[in-house]
Amino acid sequence: MTGKTITIDVRQDLFGANEEAAAINAAVFREHGNRVFDIMGSVGTGKTLLIESLCERLGDKYRILMVAGDLATSIDADRVAQHGVDTLQINTQTACHLDARMVRVALRDVDLSKYDVIFIENVGNLICPAGYPLGAEKKIVIVSLTEGPYMIRKHPLTIKRCDAVVINKIDLAEALEIDVDAIERDIREIDAKIPVVRVSAKTGTGIDDLIQVLGL
Ligand SMILES: Nc1nc2c(ncn2[C@@H]2O[C@H](COP(=O)(O)OP(=O)(O)OP(=O)(O)O)[C@@H](O)[C@H]2O)c(=O)[nH]1
Numbered sequence: 144m145t146g147k148t149i150t151i152d153v154r155q156d157l158f159g160a161n162e163e164a165a166a167i168n169a170a171v172f173r174e175h176g177n178r179v180f181d182i183m184g185s186v187g188t189g190k191t192l193l194i195e196s197l198c199e200r201l202g203d204k205y206r207i208l209m210v211a212g213d214l215a216t217s218i219d220a221d222r223v224a225q226h227g228v229d230t231l232q233i234n235t236q237t238a239c240h241l242d243a244r245m246v247r248v249a250l251r252d253v254d255l256s257k258y259d260v261i262f263i264e265n266v267g268n269l270i271c272p273a274g275y276p277l278g279a280e281k282k283i284v285i286v287s288l289t290e291g292p293y294m295i296r297k298h299p300l301t302i303k304r305c306d307a308v309v310i311n312k313i314d315l316a317e318a319l320e321i322d323v324d325a326i327e328r329d330i331r332e333i334d335a336k337i338p339v340v341r342v343s344a345k346t347g348t349g350i351d352d353l354i355q356v357l358g359l
């Protein structure tokens with residue numbers, strides 16, 4: 144056959160394959176009774192500290208597994224392990240986000256029936272992880288005041304693709320002269336109904352509200 148051009152939308156193909164793998168993950172999690180949360184957000188926004196805080200509060204109530212996505216290290220998994228929960232590290236090497244297949248492969252030899260709750264910390268990135276569902280019950284995006292006042296307006300798609308927004312580091316609002324109400328208004332303009340929780344992972348403010356939003 145000559146003269147025929149086939150154009151493949153690689154992005155669509157990749158996204159389609161991921162959706163299928165995510166659906167399989169979701170079914171496996173349901174089967175094992177796992178409540179799974181995909182925690183995403185920029186580098187340094189407070190994902191690990193927030194998960195540490197959640198593990199401190201929920202560790203007696205639930206059997207928790209933390210899955211850490213990181214390019215090269217196990218620093219975050221090691222931090223969370225200090226709170227007495229099981230951890231699993233995925234090093235993506237070059238990929239700027241986890242995808243559903245990576246999660247499936249990583250969990251293949253894990254006895255999922257041992258866990259009630261799985262927190263997945265995605266690779267630090269406010270953009271790419273939003274486009275790759277992992278099969279989690281909820282995708283939570285953490286933004287923080289140190290990212291400046293415009294991160295919501297600059298990343299509307301991320302907000303649209305998530306199920307809840309955490310505004311972290313509110314203890315720094317005064318020092319950074321950031322108007323938290325304005326950030327929440329920006330979120331509401333993109334999605335009027337999405338749950339928004341103001342938190343300080345450092346002081347513990349708002350963590351109980353977040354636990355409520357997660358339904359834990
Ligand atoms: N003041 C303050 N500092 C915070 C808060 N949450 C996190 N931090 C600090 O911010 C820095 C980054 O926190 P991490 O929890 O490592 O952030 P992360 O999103 O997991 O970072 P990566 O995994 O590298 O993307 C650390 O120095 C934390 O102590 C907060 O609510 N308030």
Ligand SMILES: [Mg+2]
Pocket residue numbers: 190191192219264
């Ligand atoms: Mg981290």
